[in-house]
Amino acid sequence: MRIRRKPGSRISPAITGRSGRWPGSVQAPVFSAVPSFLPLLPVTSFLLLLLLFLPAAARAGPPSSDGHRSLLVLFGGTQSTMDDTAFRMDWEFPLNYLGMKAAYDNVTEKRPPPVRDLSLYRAVAVSLSGRIRHPAALWTFMEQALRRGKRLIVLGDIPTYRAGDGVPYPQAVRTLARMGFRRMGHWESSSLRYSVLKNTMDGFELPPPPLPPTFPPISSLRADNTVWIGIRSSNPRNRGIVSTPVVTGPFGGLALDPFVTRNIPLSPGKEGWIINPFLFLEKALNLRNVPRMDLTTLNGSRIFYSQVDGDGFDTLSQYRQGRFCAEVLYREIFTRYDLPFTVSVIVSQIDPRYQGTKSRVKWARTIFALPNVEVASHTFSHPFYWNPTAIQRAEGPTHIHIPGYHFNLDQEIRISLDWMNRHLVPPGKKVMLYQWSGNTRPPAEALRKVREYPVLNMNGSDTRYDGDSPSYLTVFPYYRQVGGYIQFYNSDANEFILTHDWTGPYFAYENILDTFARTDSPRRVDPVDVYFHFYIARKEASLHSLQRVLDRVSRQRIAPLFASEFVRVEDGFIKARIRPVSAGRRTGWTISRYGRDTTVRFDHASGLYPDFSRSRGVLGFRHRQGSLYLFLALRPSSTVFLTRRKPAVPYLRAATGYLLFSRPSGHRVAFTYRGWVPKNRLSFGGFSPGEKLTVTPCLREHCDFRAGHSGRVRLAGLSPNVSYHMEPSP
Known part of the structure; x- marks a missing residue:
């Protein structure tokens, strides 16, 4: 049988994880005297937009049936x-x-x-x-x-x-x-x-x-x-x-x-x-010839997000001696990289009423206060099994041992989330994500309680596609449905998997770059998910492997999101409805209920383009690997028609975030950028070669731009939620 990480097998008293590959997320080793586990905590750069969409995604029921999908x-x-x-x-x-x-x-x-x-x-x-x-x-x-x-x-x-x-x-x-x-x-x-x-x-x-x-x-x-x-x-x-x-x-x-x-x-x-x-x-x-919803790409750029499991939060680093792993990651990762990180904690290991300390509370607050950190929970007691069998119970503890505590879903979810929001989260933020622990197979009741809180959920995938697992068979599905509730999967494996259950070699997390490459070509099947634990800062080799991964990813064309934002993309993928429509002899498609999943892909379409005269809600497009990627507006529905004629009007060619975009007339465009500011980039096509254009307000004191020989205009340095106008120069 193929190697798949099966849920819930105990590896040792100190290290709990899954011995097979399918399906769930990993349990990390315990390094401190008091066991400490933690995933990622989400923080919000475009908080206003997130809060606007969170209740719908968090409270929504099971996906509506779509006979075409x-x-x-x-x-x-x-x-x-x-x-x-x-x-x-x-x-x-x-x-x-x-x-x-x-x-x-x-x-x-x-x-x-x-x-x-x-x-x-x-x-x-x-x-x-x-x-x-x-x-x-x-x-x-x-x-x-x-x-x-x-x-x-x-x-x-x-x-x-x-x-x-x-x-x-x-x-x-x-x-x-x-x-x-x-x-x-x-x-x-x-x-x-x-x-x-x-x-x-x-x-x-x-x-x-x-x-x-x-x-x-x-x-x-x-x-x-x-x-x-x-x-x-x-x-x-x-x-x-x-x-x-x-x-x-x-x-x-x-x-x-x-x-x-x-x-x-x-x-x-x-x-x-x-x-x-x-x-x-x-x-x-x-x-x-049927359009496909695509959750890998946002406006032509590959989606990036990073989730941090909280295991080893208070473990002493062997590399930076005298410092907790939490402090090391704060100084050498979270404050050094202009990328969004979703960081979680195990509440029982932070709360001084249980096994936490005031020092851990201080460092959790310090990390959560960073503008590029989103707050998440990695449960209260880090359950190893969410619905343990009699045999699993007989093997030993089914969660971190906490004197006097017996597993309770209310304590794991509602009570612990309330405590985080009151004692760890700074003003203007709240817990955005609940990251499953252990075998990551929550029952329907746990998924219901998370949705009703409301907070989004994530974890369950150990996708890898590399030299040791050279097959699409080890790439996970995008989500799991249980009793009408959705468990949203992450996209890639973490360092626990790649270091052979944290036994070494400790530099092996760098091999995730192979997975990133193979899931990008010859077909892009997954986003980039940099997924790690706090204990990655324990070893010099493992910390440097993470830095090499982030350095490489930072140089790529990515659309950075917080993990909770990617969950909303997954939610849009699941709920989207696609219906054929006719206009005369032409056949098109109406795409609705897609939420934040604003990319539709047509395969075998290298010679096709969007027909902007007939389409509604289509911002732009990009050809890649023989496929046509269409970028949809953030609206309830869009209509798509295709043509073999290249467009003669301005269109969005690529962006590193969401965009509100319109064409008032001719070569005049209006747009508002809603993406990760440090990495913002925009590219427009459809202008005349050499055409002179003026942008107001100016971008970093630059107001005048010229289209290249292919009619493209590249912009950077945009401010979020600012209305820009670009028009031919007088």
């Missing part, structure tokens, strides 16, 4: 929960990248949902691992889905085909016929060869095995199906039959094991993709 995933067999499903671990991230969302239903013991519910979904996926109680009902549901024009994806294995008497279910025969398949031949594992291997699909990360490992008795017979892998046998009983385990077509898609992923040679426990999951899902769901 939702996939119903039916799972069952040995997969007991959504988190354990092969679809969630393997397929949901590529699905999210394509702008789609998954809704799960366990059919192990119960029948599929009512057929009328199909109107809520674009398609249906069936991903089973073993037998279910009602296979005939599942086949009936699959048949009805096809009858209603829904696409159907079958992954892993075909559901049970025959009844107990060996006779095929009639609805199974009919469903396969509608898909263009017939059960033909017999299972075997020898005397096999490939008859079809289309290189646009197979060999994505790893080539298929030199010889086919098995002969699934299923054949595609429809001419309009595309067979990506075909297998022939020299055995007389299978002669003349082509087994087709990977197929896409008008019906949807079929991808059977073991032709989807395989073990990486000489890397026990690690796997990679054989087929291209992005291409497979795109074809199976007919998504090629």
Whole structure:
């Protein structure tokens, strides 16, 4: 099985973490006599804008159903929960990248949902691992889905085909016929060869095995199906039959094991993709020309945020002797880098009534007072397991030991947040984010209490894509849904993961740069998330690795956000609705409810541009890696039409933050910058080459600018929330 960080295994009395890779965030080592853990605390530069949007994001209910973006995933067999499903671990991230969302239903013991519910979904996926109680009902549901024009994806294995008497279910025969398949031949594992291997699909990360490992008795017979892998046998009983385990077509898609992923040679426990999951899902769901919501990019710049877990807040640094790690990070990170940091504390380790001290309170207040720090909580007692089993309870403590304390969700959330807001947070700020600890699998009740406080939540992902984990299989989905509540995931792994559970080498956090690069090219699939703990300041090597990471990231084109602001981007990704619209013979799309996720991506669109004359709420665009990124205005809805003509009006080409932007007439533009001020940059296109322009008020005493040979104008030094006007010079 592939390496995935499984939740909640105890490593040692001093270090708690997860032994596998999936899914949750890490528990950090305890360095002080009194255990100390802490994530990130958010601070707000554009506080006014944040406060404006926080209540809606924090109090909002489960995402509304969008039949154009939702996939119903039916799972069952040995997969007991959504988190354990092969679809969630393997397929949901590529699905999210394509702008789609998954809704799960366990059919192990119960029948599929009512057929009328199909109107809520674009398609249906069936991903089973073993037998279910009602296979005939599942086949009936699959048949009805096809009858209603829904696409159907079958992954892993075909559901049970025959009844107990060996006779095929009639609805199974009919469903396969509608898909263009017939059960033909017999299972075997020898005397096999490939008859079809289309290189646009197979060999994505790893080539298929030199010889086919098995002969699934299923054949595609429809001419309009595309067979990506075909297998022939020299055995007389299978002669003349082509087994087709990977197929896409008008019906949807079929991808059977073991032709989807395989073990990486000489890397026990690690796997990679054989087929291209992005291409497979795109074809199976007919998504090629459909716009995708994108949460990686803001106005053409890659989103950056940084979250700090509070573990080791009061640990003495071995590098800066005599100083707490909190003081070291204050002096050498938070005050030295013009970047936003979201910093959290474990309340029981700060509050003097429990295991804190006045000194810790002082340093927490000092850090939270910085203008580039956002305040967050990393819980009260740092639960290692949010819903521990009897075995986990028997292993030892399920949270930091606090004399007389027994786990209580009100204490973990509401009471501790109230204490932080009263005793740690300076005037003008408040706790903006709640960062999950331990196995980071909060139950629905915990998510409900956080939302009702209200405060946003984050944590759960250990994404890495590097030399040790060279596969998209170790990139996490964008979020987790539990009982109608959303757990918002962070984007990248932290130093605990990269230093092998804080056993060394301690410079290894620098390897996160490899993940940043691989998740940016050949496709940008994630933002940049610099995620670390206070104890990173304990070692010289680890602190310097963090500084090298921040130095590198600071030189890139980024849109810096606080972590809570990125959560609002995720919230917009989830809630956004996309509907096709028509204008004469032209087809466009209305995008609504997208909130702070203002980027829409069209893949395979290097020759397309926004039609500004027909579109509404489109600020600008940028081409990248064959895709067209459109930048939407902060408004309830926008309408997009595309054209093959380059625009002849001014447009936003790139910005490092949000922008209010309008074109009063001609080459006159008005805009207001709402982004991270130290890194502000704007670039406009669509002006005449060499055109002279005047900006009022002036930018750092510069009022006059000239468009380059390509009609671009670059601006910097903007003040936030100031209305600027740019127009041709007299």
